[in-house]
Amino acid sequence: MNLEDLARSAGEWLRGTGPNHDIVISSRIRLARNLAGFPFLVRCRPEQRDEVTTRLRDVIVRASSGQWVFIDVDRSDELDRQFLVERHLISRQHAAAEGSRGVAISPTETVSVMVNEEDHLRLQVMRSGLQLDVIWEEIDRIDDQIERESAYAFHARYGYLTACPTNVGTGIRVSVMLHLPALKLTGEIERVFRAAREMRLAIRGLFGEGTEYLGDFFQVSNQTTLGRTEQELIHDFKHLVIPRIIDYEHQARRTLLKERSLVLDDKVWRSFGALQRARTMSSEETMLHLSHVRMGISLGRIEEINLGTVNELFLLTQPAHLQKIRGERLSGEQRSVVRAEYIRRRLSEN
Amino acid sequence: MNQGQAHCQRCKKAVATVHLTEIERGEKRERHLCDRCAAEEGVKVQQQHVSLNELLTSFVIQQSGVQQLAQMTCAQCGTTFADFRNAGLLGCPACYDGFEKALIPLMERAHGGATRHIGKSPRANRAPRPDRTQELERLRRELDAAIKNENFEQAAQLRDALKSLGEK
Numbered sequence: 001m002n003l004e005d006l007a008r009s010a011g012e013w014l015r016g017t018g019p020n021h022d023i024v025i026s027s028r029i030r031l032a033r034n035l036a037g038f039p040f041l042v043r044c045r046p047e048q049r050d051e052v053t054t055r056l057r058d059v060i061v062r063a064s065s066g067q068w069v070f071i072d073v074d075r076s077d078e079l080d081r082q083f084l085v086e087r088h089l090i091s092r093q094h095a096a097a098e099g100s101r102g103v104a105i106s107p108t109e110t111v112s113v114m115v116n117e118e119d120h121l122r123l124q125v126m127r128s129g130l131q132l133d134v135i136w137e138e139i140d141r142i143d144d145q146i147e148r149e150s151a152y153a154f155h156a157r158y159g160y161l162t163a164c165p166t167n168v169g170t171g172i173r174v175s176v177m178l179h180l181p182a183l184k185l186t187g188e189i190e191r192v193f194r195a196a197r198e199m200r201l202a203i204r205g206l207f208g209e210g211t212e213y214l215g216d217f218f219q220v221s222n223q224t225t226l227g228r229t230e231q232e233l234i235h236d237f238k239h240l241v242i243p244r245i246i247d248y249e250h251q252a253r254r255t256l257l258k259e260r261s262l263v264l265d266d267k268v269w270r271s272f273g274a275l276q277r278a279r280t281m282s283s284e285e286t287m288l289h290l291s292h293v294r295m296g297i298s299l300g301r302i303e304e305i306n307l308g309t310v311n312e313l314f315l316l317t318q319p320a321h322l323q324k325i326r327g328e329r330l331s332g333e334q335r336s337v338v339r340a341e342y343i344r345r346r347l348s349e350n
Numbered sequence: 351m352n353q354g355q356a357h358c359q360r361c362k363k364a365v366a367t368v369h370l371t372e373i374e375r376g377e378k379r380e381r382h383l384c385d386r387c388a389a390e391e392g393v394k395v396q397q398q399h400v401s402l403n404e405l406l407t408s409f410v411i412q413q414s415g416v417q418q419l420a421q422m423t424c425a426q427c428g429t430t431f432a433d434f435r436n437a438g439l440l441g442c443p444a445c446y447d448g449f450e451k452a453l454i455p456l457m458e459r460a461h462g463g464a465t466r467h468i469g470k471s472p473r474a475n476r477a478p479r480p481d482r483t484q485e486l487e488r489l490r491r492e493l494d495a496a497i498k499n500e501n502f503e504q505a506a507q508l509r510d511a512l513k514s515l516g517e518k
Contacts, residue, residue, distance in 0.1 A: 039442035043427045118439070140470070147472055153443040158457075159467025161446055163439040165453055166460045168446070169467040200462055226457060227464020229488060 003080055007324035010315045011087060011109030011126075016307035018129015022298040023246050025177040025217065025311065026128050028088075029135045029234075031143055032162045032171035033121040036151040040163040041116055046099065049116060053100045055150060056115045060104045063145040068104045068111065073097075079329070082320035088126065090114055111142065119162050119171075121146070130242060132174065132234045140230075159226070169226035174237050177206070178245060181216040181295040182252035185267075189218075192245055199241065200224050215287030215314065220245065253299060268296035276347050280333075281340040286317050305347065313343060358384035360391075424448040486515055 013026040034040060038052055057070050073081060073094060081095040089112040090103050101116035114122040123146075125139040153161040159169040167173075183189040196203050206217045220241065222233055256264045271292035274281070281289075294310045296302040315321060317339050323330050326338060358366045364384035371380055383391065420432040429441030431449055440446065446453065457465050468484050489512050496505040 034443065036443070039427050040440055040445075042437060042439045043429060043441040143470075144473065152472055154472050155443070155446055155467070157466055158446055159469065159471070161443045165440065165446075165457050168457065169461070169464075170469045172469075224461040224464065226461035226467055229469040231469075232488070232492075 003083060004324060004327075006087065006109070007083070007321055008316075010312040013088070013110065013126040013128050014308075014311040014315055015128045016309075016311045018127060018131050020242075020246055021129040021307065023178055023180070023249050024130045024242065025179055026126055027130055027132050027135055028124060028126040028175045028177070029132065029139050030122055030124040030173045030175075031139060031160075032119045032167045032173075033123070033143070033146075033160055034153040034162065035120050036153045038120065041118070041120070042163065049100045052120050053102055053115050056113075056121060056146075057102060057104070059146055059149045060113050060115075062149070063142060064104070064106065064111075068106050068113075070102055070104045073101045073103055074099060079320055079323060083324055086315060086318040086320050088112075091117060091122075093117060111138070113142075118164065119167070130176065130238070132176075132238050136230065136234055166223070167225055170228075170230050170233075172225055172230050172233065173221050174233055175219050175221035176237060176242050177217060177219045178242075178249070179216060179291070179294060180218055180245070180249050181291050182256050183249050184216045185256065185264075186252045188248065188252055192218075192248060195244070196220060201241065214284065215291040217291075253295075257299065264299075265301060267292050268299075268301050272296065272302060275343050277344070278340045280336040281343065282336055283317065283319065283339070286339060286343065287314065290314055290317075309346065313346060317343060356382050358382065358387050360384070360387040419452050422449060422452065482515065486512065489515070 013028075018024070018026075035052060035055070038044065038048055041049065044052065053072075061068065061070060071080075071084070073084075073090065076084075081090070084090040084103065085092055085095050087109065089105055089109060091114070094101065094103070094114050094117045097117070099116065101114075103115065104113040105111070110126055112124045112126075114124070123139055123142060125135045125142070127135055155161050160171040162168050162171055180189060180192070183192060193203055200223050202221050202223050204219045204221065206214050206219070220237075222237075271289035275286075275289050275293060290310055290313055293302060293305075294307065297305065297307055297310065316325065319332075319335055322335050322338050322342065325342070330338060356366045358364045359382050361384060364386065366382035367385055368383045368388040369380070370383070371378065420430065420435070422431040423429070424441055424445045425448060426444030427442035429445055431452060434440055434445070434449065440449070454465055468487065489508055493505055493508040493512065496502070496508055
């Protein structure tokens with residue numbers, strides 16, 4: 001597997017399938033872990049950092065029976081790192097950091113294991129739709145496999161020790177990425193934000209911490225990691241938090257259909273037309289139009305293309321992806337032309 | 351000193367109860383006023399005293415606290431609490447014990463009041479069955495939630511489960 005092969009399709013988590021896939025793009029769980037016997041990264045000398053990388057690379061590759069590929073992020077060029085960020089396989093922080101670090105990726109890209117990010121180890125499992133139980137089973141198993149060969153820093157009272165005390169305990173972050181165009185259109189998204197704050201949940205944009213709500217995508221995730229079990233947290237997400245937000249979005253969509261169907265249809269078809277015909281398109285504009293078209297598909301207004309194609313376009317029209325697909329470096333202006341051309345071609349194939 | 355019985359310098363009638371020392375253009379001036387005149391001149395006696403005291407007290411506590419905290423150093427890795435405050439990151443696992451006093455309130459704030467881990471633990475630490483205290487705690491919390499949500503069927507099941515673990 002090399003990155004060029006990945007560039008032409010999206011990973012499993014964008015397939016547009018799985019439970020509640022009309023609203024839930026993907027579910028993700030990450031676990032933060034540190035090795036016993038080493039300082040946390042801010043206090044690691046370069047040779048200790050190297051040792052953590054080497055040790056964890058061997059353990060991870062063995063745990064996957066050689067199935068996963070390990071990428072030395074510090075030796076990857078900027079475009080490759082940006083590409084991994086766009087695919088949600090590494091964080092922005094991991095791309096921008098310095099020193100020995102890496103990521104292991106499973107062939108379907110459902111698993112990624114960052115080495116030497118904020119903690120020695122950041123395990124992540126991602127799937128399309130709302131599938132938190134399956135994800136927990138998988139990540140729990142991988143976590144056990146790694147721990148069998150490399151003891152983790154663990155405290156009887158505080159649990160798994162992390163560099164930042166806001167992650168200590170379970171070290172878990174459950175995130176669900178939602179497409180909420182109707183709540184955004186009606187302005188009721190504020191209700192969701194308020195409810196989330198009360199439940200100590202964070203709402204972020206498409207690429208996590210500090211990113212904007214591009215294309216009406218919202219990532220809902222937990223903030224507290226002490227005092228509750230992993231199962232309790234997952235249970236709440238699966239049975240309380242996410243179903244309620246899905247319900248709000250459905251209500252907002254029904255209201256729009258009933259009271260403002262002309263406005264709604266105009267938005268959907270105007271965006272579809274732009275995507276099919278435009279000669280140049282920025283990343284932001286693309287996200288906006290794809291979001292409207294995605295809503296149009298969910299509401300049965302557009303039948304020519306499916307959710308999977310739209311999900312894929314969200315990813316493949318990102319800057320690093322376009323450059324990978326074209327096999328050359330492109331300026332922002334050039335990208336807008338290539339992007340519009342690529343979208344026109346993909347939409348006419350269907 | 352017989353200030354308590356002096357008359358107010360403003361109304362010259364009531365007993366002066368407020369004694370001010372003002373410094374204007376380098377000159378010291380003492381003034382003695384009654385409560386009412388002081389109030390009319392905008393001197394909020396009672397409040398000023400309290401808030402000043404409070405301010406000083408909390409200031410002193412804060413100052414000594416900050417200095418003490420900033421100088422705390424992890425014996426294992428040499429990270430100071432000031433380092434942690436600047437970077438937001440601890441230096442090593444031992445920092446959790448080294449800075450415990452300062453970290454507990456911080457963790458309480460960050461984790462909705464919780465300061466104790468429940469949930470997964472490494473295999474070596476894992477009891478063959480879930481730790482009884484943890485299990486009781488979990489069931490009790492679920493029971494509270496079930497009652498709050500008026501999910502009485504679930505509540506009854508949880509109560510049975512608690513009984514079977516030996517809780518009265």
